[in-house]
Amino acid sequence: MADIVKLTDQTFDETIGGSDKPVLVDFWAEWCGPCKMIAPVLEELADEHSESIAIAKLNVDDNPSTAMRYNVMSIPTLLVFKPGDTAAEAKRLVGAKGKGQLLQDLAEFVA
Amino acid sequence: MTQHRKVVIVGSGPAGLTAATYAARGNLEPVVIEGIAAGGQLMLTNDVENFPGFPDPVTGPELMSKMREQAARFGAEYVTADADRVDFSERPFGVWVGDDEYRADAVIISTGAKARMLGLPSEEALLGKGVSTCATCDGFFYRDKPLAIVGGGDSAMEEATFLTKFATKVTVVHRRHELRASKIMQERAFANPKIEFRWNTVIDDVVGNGSVEAVELSDTETGETSRLDVDGLFIAIGHDPNTDLFPGQLDLDDEGYIITEPSSTRTSVEGVFAAGDVQDHVFRQAVTAAGSGCMAAMEAERYLEALAHAAATT
Numbered sequence: 061m062a063d064i065v066k067l068t069d070q071t072f073d074e075t076i077g078g079s080d081k082p083v084l085v086d087f088w089a090e091w092c093g094p095c096k097m098i099a100p101v102l103e104e105l106a107d108e109h110s111e112s113i114a115i116a117k118l119n120v121d122d123n124p125s126t127a128m129r130y131n132v133m134s135i136p137t138l139l140v141f142k143p144g145d146t147a148a149e150a151k152r153l154v155g156a157k158g159k160g161q162l163l164q165d166l167a168e169f170v171a
Numbered sequence: 172m173t174q175h176r177k178v179v180i181v182g183s184g185p186a187g188l189t190a191a192t193y194a195a196r197g198n199l200e201p202v203v204i205e206g207i208a209a210g211g212q213l214m215l216t217n218d219v220e221n222f223p224g225f226p227d228p229v230t231g232p233e234l235m236s237k238m239r240e241q242a243a244r245f246g247a248e249y250v251t252a253d254a255d256r257v258d259f260s261e262r263p264f265g266v267w268v269g270d271d272e273y274r275a276d277a278v279i280i281s282t283g284a285k286a287r288m289l290g291l292p293s294e295e296a297l298l299g300k301g302v303s304t305c306a307t308c309d310g311f312f313y314r315d316k317p318l319a320i321v322g323g324g325d326s327a328m329e330e331a332t333f334l335t336k337f338a339t340k341v342t343v344v345h346r347r348h349e350l351r352a353s354k355i356m357q358e359r360a361f362a363n364p365k366i367e368f369r370w371n372t373v374i375d376d377v378v379g380n381g382s383v384e385a386v387e388l389s390d391t392e393t394g395e396t397s398r399l400d401v402d403g404l405f406i407a408i409g410h411d412p413n414t415d416l417f418p419g420q421l422d423l424d425d426e427g428y429i430i431t432e433p434s435s436t437r438t439s440v441e442g443v444f445a446a447g448d449v450q451d452h453v454f455r456q457a458v459t460a461a462g463s464g465c466m467a468a469m470e471a472e473r474y475l476e477a478l479a480h481a482a483a484t485t
Contacts, residue, residue: 092308093214093232097207100251120311131382133312133403134299154299158207158252160269 186447
């Protein structure tokens with residue numbers, strides 16, 4: 061069982077930069093219905109695919125500057141970063157999805 | 172894996188969950204294929220002010236979680252995935268979810284409807300980067316910025332009003348010269364100093380590269396074009412029914428809604444019932460959906476009793 065890392069504006073660069081695996085970051089907020097829909101799917105992903113991908117989440121309410129930096133204007137937005145590369149995301153997925161759809165979209169990262 | 176059930180319910184908005192509560196209380200042991208978008212459109216709704224029994228506003232997700240819990244209390248089971256295929260040509264009916272096959276004596280369809288899009292390539296390219304279909308999710312990102320919203324119904328007015336909490340100005344772009352919205356929603360929007368209206372106007376294009384800069388508009392009467400600088404565009408132009416699974420299985424109307432018999436949830440296939448927005452493009456309310464979900468469960472129960480009776484007497 062792998063934990064979902066809670067990122068902040070302060071810890072973002074260090075955590076993504078120091079990861080040896082791709083990291084999926086879930087940009088979310090408490091008041092967002094679709095974010096609540098996708099949360100359990102990400103928990104399953106963290107449990108089942110911890111070998112190939114790390115899952116993290118960032119609350120946009122508390123951490124607006126990271127959301128702005130990556131031009132996140134809609135939540136949930138999922139950004140996948142390659143190991144150590146915080147310059148730009150390798151993949152951007154917008155909106156809630158089911159597990160099947162998500163695994164398909166993440167096929168290049170998830171073993 | 173194949174399992175046989177008395178009732179399979181496809182969809183988990185107010186219609187599906189009310190059907191589940193009634194069916195479960197009637198010992199029909201329903202399984203609800205609740206779908207990826209479990210809870211339906213109310214999961215995207217902030218305050219629900221008109222559902223009976225809630226004098227204080229309740230949030231859409233909270234209402235749906237209570238309905239889900241209520242049906243679960245009587246034994247309804249949930250499958251959190253989309254149905255991929257149905258076969259209503261043989262009995263028991265077939266419903267497939269991935270590799271799992273459900274065989275059902277009766278099926279209740281409550282797959283609802285989803286937001287319609289304008290259909291512009293620029294709209295698709297900028298979705299999530301300034302183009303949004305969910306004001307309650309994304310309004311937050313537009314603090315002190317100008318916005319446009321397209322649509323003229325209740326949801327457009329509700330979202331426009333909600334967006335004024337954040338935006339400097341919200342321009343409602345509507346293709347007609349009057350709103351379809353209910354009186355109270357219209358009055359709220361007209362009274363709001365931050366909301367402006369562009370009548371008889373359609374959106375030709377969304378301008379921007381990586382983020383929204385403006386929308387290009389044209390007047391449907393004069394043909395005159397103009398540009399409106401905004402940081403975001405919200406889409407609220409109505410809904411399309413989620414009936415991709417059913418052509419060739421059930422009779423649908425010209426707009427794709429499932430046709431049901433008057434004052435009933437019976438579809439063109441005996442034993443298959445439809446409830447909620449998937450068969451209703453007139454009322455489309457949580458409470459009417461719930462009401463028709465109740466009807467579907469009671470009609471399914473009667474249908475199953477008649478089946479059992481026929482089997483016992485032959």
